[in-house]
Amino acid sequence: MKDDVAAKPGFSVRQRRRQQASRLIHYALIQALIVIACIFVLRQSPPEPSSEYLVTEFSLKEGGAEHPVTLPHFTASRFSMNDPPLYTGRFQWPNSEAQRAWSVFLPRFSNGVEVAVNGVVILDSRRDPAANRPDRNAPEIAVIPASLLRDGLNNLTIRLLVWGPLTGFLDRVYVGPDEMLRPCYEQRTLLFVTLPVVFSAWQAILAVILTIMWVMRRHEPAYGVLAAAMALGVAQAFLPTAVEQSQYSRLNGILIASAPIESGFVLAFALLLFGWKWPRYGLLIFAPGLLLVAVGLIGDQTLIRESFLFLGVPTVGLYLVLLALIVAQSVLKRQDVASFIFGCAVTIVLTCWIHDLLSVLQITPDRRIFVTRLSYSAMLVAIGAGLTWRFARALNQVDSFAGRLVTQVRQAEDKLKASFAREEERARAAALALERTRLMRDLHDGLGGQLVSIVALSERGNAGAPIGEAARAALKDLRLVIDSMDDIGGDLMLALGSWRERAMAQLRPHDIALDWHALTPQGLPVHPELRPWHVIQIVRLLDEALTNAVKHADARRITVSIETLTDASGVDYGRITVEDNGRGFAIAPDDPAAAPGPKAARGLRNMRSRAARCGAELELVSGAGGTRVRLKLPRRFPDSDAAAG
Amino acid sequence: MTLLNDERPSQAITILLVEDDAPTSWRLQDALAKAGFQVTAAATLAEARACLAQSSPRVLLTDLQLPDGHGVDLIRETRERFPDTEIMVISILGDEESVISAITVGATGYLLKDAFPTDIAATVHELVAGHSPISASIARFIVRRTQNNPEPPPGPPLNTAKLTPREIDILWGIAKGFSYAEIAGHLGLSRQTVPGHIKNIYRKLEVHTRGEAVFEALQQGLIRL
Numbered sequence: 101m102k103d104d105v106a107a108k109p110g111f112s113v114r115q116r117r118r119q120q121a122s123r124l125i126h127y128a129l130i131q132a133l134i135v136i137a138c139i140f141v142l143r144q145s146p147p148e149p150s151s152e153y154l155v156t157e158f159s160l161k162e163g164g165a166e167h168p169v170t171l172p173h174f175t176a177s178r179f180s181m182n183d184p185p186l187y188t189g190r191f192q193w194p195n196s197e198a199q200r201a202w203s204v205f206l207p208r209f210s211n212g213v214e215v216a217v218n219g220v221v222i223l224d225s226r227r228d229p230a231a232n233r234p235d236r237n238a239p240e241i242a243v244i245p246a247s248l249l250r251d252g253l254n255n256l257t258i259r260l261l262v263w264g265p266l267t268g269f270l271d272r273v274y275v276g277p278d279e280m281l282r283p284c285y286e287q288r289t290l291l292f293v294t295l296p297v298v299f300s301a302w303q304a305i306l307a308v309i310l311t312i313m314w315v316m317r318r319h320e321p322a323y324g325v326l327a328a329a330m331a332l333g334v335a336q337a338f339l340p341t342a343v344e345q346s347q348y349s350r351l352n353g354i355l356i357a358s359a360p361i362e363s364g365f366v367l368a369f370a371l372l373l374f375g376w377k378w379p380r381y382g383l384l385i386f387a388p389g390l391l392l393v394a395v396g397l398i399g400d401q402t403l404i405r406e407s408f409l410f411l412g413v414p415t416v417g418l419y420l421v422l423l424a425l426i427v428a429q430s431v432l433k434r435q436d437v438a439s440f441i442f443g444c445a446v447t448i449v450l451t452c453w454i455h456d457l458l459s460v461l462q463i464t465p466d467r468r469i470f471v472t473r474l475s476y477s478a479m480l481v482a483i484g485a486g487l488t489w490r491f492a493r494a495l496n497q498v499d500s501f502a503g504r505l506v507t508q509v510r511q512a513e514d515k516l517k518a519s520f521a522r523e524e525e526r527a528r529a530a531a532l533a534l535e536r537t538r539l540m541r542d543l544h545d546g547l548g549g550q551l552v553s554i555v556a557l558s559e560r561g562n563a564g565a566p567i568g569e570a571a572r573a574a575l576k577d578l579r580l581v582i583d584s585m586d587d588i589g590g591d592l593m594l595a596l597g598s599w600r601e602r603a604m605a606q607l608r609p610h611d612i613a614l615d616w617h618a619l620t621p622q623g624l625p626v627h628p629e630l631r632p633w634h635v636i637q638i639v640r641l642l643d644e645a646l647t648n649a650v651k652h653a654d655a656r657r658i659t660v661s662i663e664t665l666t667d668a669s670g671v672d673y674g675r676i677t678v679e680d681n682g683r684g685f686a687i688a689p690d691d692p693a694a695a696p697g698p699k700a701a702r703g704l705r706n707m708r709s710r711a712a713r714c715g716a717e718l719e720l721v722s723g724a725g726g727t728r729v730r731l732k733l734p735r736r737f738p739d740s741d742a743a744a745g
Numbered sequence: 746m747t748l749l750n751d752e753r754p755s756q757a758i759t760i761l762l763v764e765d766d767a768p769t770s771w772r773l774q775d776a777l778a779k780a781g782f783q784v785t786a787a788a789t790l791a792e793a794r795a796c797l798a799q800s801s802p803r804v805l806l807t808d809l810q811l812p813d814g815h816g817v818d819l820i821r822e823t824r825e826r827f828p829d830t831e832i833m834v835i836s837i838l839g840d841e842e843s844v845i846s847a848i849t850v851g852a853t854g855y856l857l858k859d860a861f862p863t864d865i866a867a868t869v870h871e872l873v874a875g876h877s878p879i880s881a882s883i884a885r886f887i888v889r890r891t892q893n894n895p896e897p898p899p900g901p902p903l904n905t906a907k908l909t910p911r912e913i914d915i916l917w918g919i920a921k922g923f924s925y926a927e928i929a930g931h932l933g934l935s936r937q938t939v940p941g942h943i944k945n946i947y948r949k950l951e952v953h954t955r956g957e958a959v960f961e962a963l964q965q966g967l968i969r970l
Contacts, residue, residue, distance in 0.1 A: 575859050583882065587889075597881035597922030609861055616924065621931060623921055 123432050127440075131428075131447045138451040146237075146469060147287040148207065153276030155256060158189040172208075174462055175260060175268035184214075185268060187258040191275040195251040202249065204256065205281040206240045207288060208271035208467055212261035213240065217248050219255065226261065230293045234266050235473050237292040241285040243278055266460060269468045292474075299477035300337035306484055307331045322372035326483065329365030332358055333476075357396055360412045361389030363419040366479075370423050374430040374439070388415040413457065420450045438486035445482030449475045538633050539581065546577035546640075576602055580639055584632040592674065592733075593623040595635045596642075596662065603646055603660075610650055612658060619663035624674035627737055634737045637710040638676075641718075644703045644710075645678040645729040653682025653727055667735075674733040684722040714738070758873060759783045759800070763793040763807035763819065764835060769858055773806070773835070773865060780866030790814040794822075801827040804869060806856065808835045809843050817850050824851030824951075831872050841886045845950075853877045853947045876940035877947050884919035887950070891916075907949040915942050 160169045162176075162185040175185050193202065204215055204223065211234050215223040223242035225231040231238040248254075256275060262268035274281055307330035314324035336358040364385040371378065388411050395407045427443040452475035458464040554570045579602060588594040600616055607614050642660075649655045661677040704720065707729070711718035715734035721727070760777055764770040765788045777784045785802065787793040790813045796802075805823050809816035820832050833854040834847040844855045854872045856865060868878050891905045891913050908916075911932065918928035925939040934942075 572859070586882070586885070588885070591921075593921040594881070594885050597885070597920050600922035601881055605861065605864065608864065616922065616927075618921075618923060618927065 120432060123435075124428075127428060127431055127443070131443065134444055134447045135451050138448055139455075142452070142455050142469075142471060145467065146207070146291065147284045149205065149274050149276065149281050149284045153205075153274045153280060155189050155191050155273045155275050158187040158258075161186040161188070171270055171272045172467055173270050174468075175262065175270075184262065185260045187260065187270060189256045189258075189273070190253045191256055192252065193249045193254050197277065198246065198249075201246070201278040202244045202276060203278040203281050204242050204244060205274040205276075205285055206258075206271070207274070207284070208237055208239065208269070208469065209260065210234050210266055210269045210468065211263055213270070214259040214261065215240075215242060216257045216259075217244050217254060218250065219257070220245075220248050222248070235470050236296060237288070237469050239285050239288040239292070241278075241281060244275075267462075271467050292469075296337065296473060296477065299474075299480065300334055302484075303330045303337075303477070303480055304334045306480065307334060310487075320372075322369050325365050325372060326369040329362050329369065330480070332362050332365065333480075336362075357389050357392030357408075357412065360392060360415040360419075361386060362476075363416045363423075364389055367419045367423055367426075370426050370442075374426060374434075376426065385419070388412065413460075417450075417453055417457065420446065420453055424450055438489050441482045441489075442479075442486050445479040449479050451475075535632075539585075542581050542584075542633075542636055543578075546581070547574050550574035550577060576606065576643075580636065580643070584635045584639070588630070588635070590626045590628040590630040591624075592627065592630060592635065592638070593618075593662070595639060596623075596676075599639050599642060600660075603642075606646070607650065607658065612650060612656060615657065615659040617659065617661045619661055622664065623662050624676075624733065625664050625672045627733075629737050629739065631737070634714050637714050638716070638731070638733075641707050641710040641731065642676065642678060644707050648703055649678070649680035649682055649727065653680050653684065655680035655682030655726065657681050671735050673735050676731045676733070678729045678731075679726060681726045684724055684727050758804065758869075759785070759802045760804045760806055760869070761785050761787065761793065761796055761802035763787045763790075763805070763811065763816065765789065765808060765810075765812050769808075769835075772862075773856075776862035776865040777806075777869065779862065780870075782866070782869065788812075790816075790819055793819055797823060797826070801830055803830065804873065805830055805832045806835060806869070807832070809847065817846055820847055820852050821850040833869070833872060841883050844883055845886055848947055848950050851951050853944065855880075855883070871940075875944060877944045879916075879919055879943050879946075881920050881922055884916040887946070888913060888916045888920055904950070908946060912942055912946050912949075915939060916946065919943075 156171045158169050158171060158173075159166060160173070160175075163183070169187070171187075173187075204217065206213055206215070206223075206225075209225070212225045212232065213223065214221055214225070222244055223240060225238075225240050228238065228240065230236060231240055256273070258270065258273065260268045260270050307327045310323045310327035310330065314320065314327060317323065367385055368382070371382070392407060392412050396404055399407065424443070424446045427439060427446050430439040431443050449472065452471040455464075456470050456472045459466055459468050459470070550570050550573050554567055554574065557567045557570060580599075583595065583598050600614070604614055646658065649658050657680070659677075659679045661675075661679070663675050663677075664672050665675055666672055707720075708718055711731060715736070715738045717732040717734075719728075719730040719732070721730075758781075760782050762770065762773055762777070762784055764773060764786070767788075770786055770788070774784050774786055782804075785796055787796055790811050793807070793811075805820070807816045807819055811819075816834065820834075823830055823832060831854065832847075832852040833856050834844055834852050835858055836844050836855045837858050844852075847855070854868065854877050856868055860868070871878060887905065887908075891908060905913075911934075914932055915928055918931060923931070926936050928934070929936040929939050
């Protein structure tokens, strides 16, 4: 969509506007349909008994004057606890009805009634807390004691007790057999008394859940605000309403202030939920409600009533309208189900509020059935549904995010594996190439030179010993190279074992004894890092020591000692010593003139170089009693053949 | 290894030498004849079989790569027909695998082609005396197969299950270059018993007869009667 705007701004803006307009019209049409449906539902009158038991003709005595009225009737008075309007009427009771209980049924009145039959009071609605709430349409029913009834006409007097802020109202009265009237009474009680209690209970649960959500997610204050609204609603529903002029009237005043505060909370909730920036003077939303609380605390009845009528009711209406606008904007912007349901609920509440207002102002002729509280509960249902929907969607998003993450991780893993395999393959190829190079060099160093010398000897026609000796040396070297290729698992002893066999075979014709001493049972420490080229260097070094002893020192006995020693830091290291009892020679590699001979000197240089390449220390001691070559193995063999020249 | 006295009588010892490379054959014949052995030489598998048809030698000394077949077949046949004949493989360097293959069909020793003449005679003498020679590299080859590797090392399959821990210890000692005396000292054995252990090792590595193969298959549950 954004790309479209960038590409064709004019067209897109126009198109978007058209789209928005069509959406708005759609939404408005749906809301209008809802309003019509609401009006239709509200015009349905609540259950009423058969009209044959109707008593409508009354004589009203009010403020000293007496005049006939027809029920339903609105009184002018808003407060008349001391001198209530008195309705007097008559009803027919035939003696034949004595077998059946008769009742008086008052479907709707405000605020309280005291009913008397033939001068005896049979009902006082002020004892019923539910009936004392003007915002609930509580009905009343009372069985007339049979002893009170007279054959023929009976007197029915109704005292209408009115306390602010509404004017008095008395709906049509039914007098008839209890069995005919009670079903309607029960239905009305269910609808107007029980249902609000159920809703209030629901509200209480939602308040707890939302409070927990808010406590766990402090960065979402919307939940906290809604929880406050619900808690206030619950308190309002369950606190007893005061009837008499007492200290409770102050409480009463505070209670009527609850509606503006509740609506303020709901408005604040909507602002926060739909991501509006919190207005600078946002707290002013609660100003009318708090003002009403203050008035309720200190003002008198008139002031409370006036302020509620001129401040409280319009505030509720204003907030409902604002709520409807905010939700409508959100519906247009977000196009989500939650906003839409919320919007429909707000429309229903607003319609009901207008209906109640018109009823209070006596603009529409009706039976003063208040439905705002009930529809407010409908809105709570919508909010509950919306929040559940939001929660479920959030869970789905988390799931799909986790799923995507798993897929991505798997892909990355596969890629990594592939690249690792490539890298491993490359490393193996490199290692193989290195090994091949080393093998070629080893073969060339030993075998190559010896074969060349064999060729040279045979071309000179020198038969016999020198050729055989050179060929034997070549074979020995080949055996060493092949032997070093074998995996010995880092145990140099295994390589030395083969070397011992070759050395014995080499010394046997010269009649030189080889003493082999493994001074420690395990021989040498195991070096996992030991590579074939280390083995070759060490074995060649030992071979050279042996060759020196045989050829130059003229020794009769050679002793090889193998041992494991522990250095100062507690680390084991191996030491191999080759000693002979030959002539010995002067060791002065820096001074060639003093060297025993060019060949031997080269041998010594080679030995030092081989030791250095393996990181080993070579110690040469030579004297009249013989020569001692001592090789101190490193704690760790070097990885690379850095010293190779 | 101690060298045996060359002067001992060896006239009765007959050797069938099977080697196709003429100079090597001459060299071995010379070395053995000088030590007093009675040597019959054959250059091919067919010739060797012809000789075997006439008489059973005390020792069979054979190369493995022959012009008309493999020495392993000859070893197997000889082992089945003449259980008393000692069989040696003529080995070149670095071919422990071939030696092991020969051992599994019944060879009890090996001889290096380039060994000094005195060593050649001494090795045959020792074998006849009941001492199988074994090199450090062959011992190493066997013990590596006794270790429980997830990936078996390359080479011919070898059943080392029958080897006792003591025999494996002896093989380790040989692989590390210890002498029989040193091994005996480490393991608390008599020096004289070590060659017998080695002979046992050879015998245990051999997959003897068809009957034994059936028995092993039964043991492993491969066939059911």
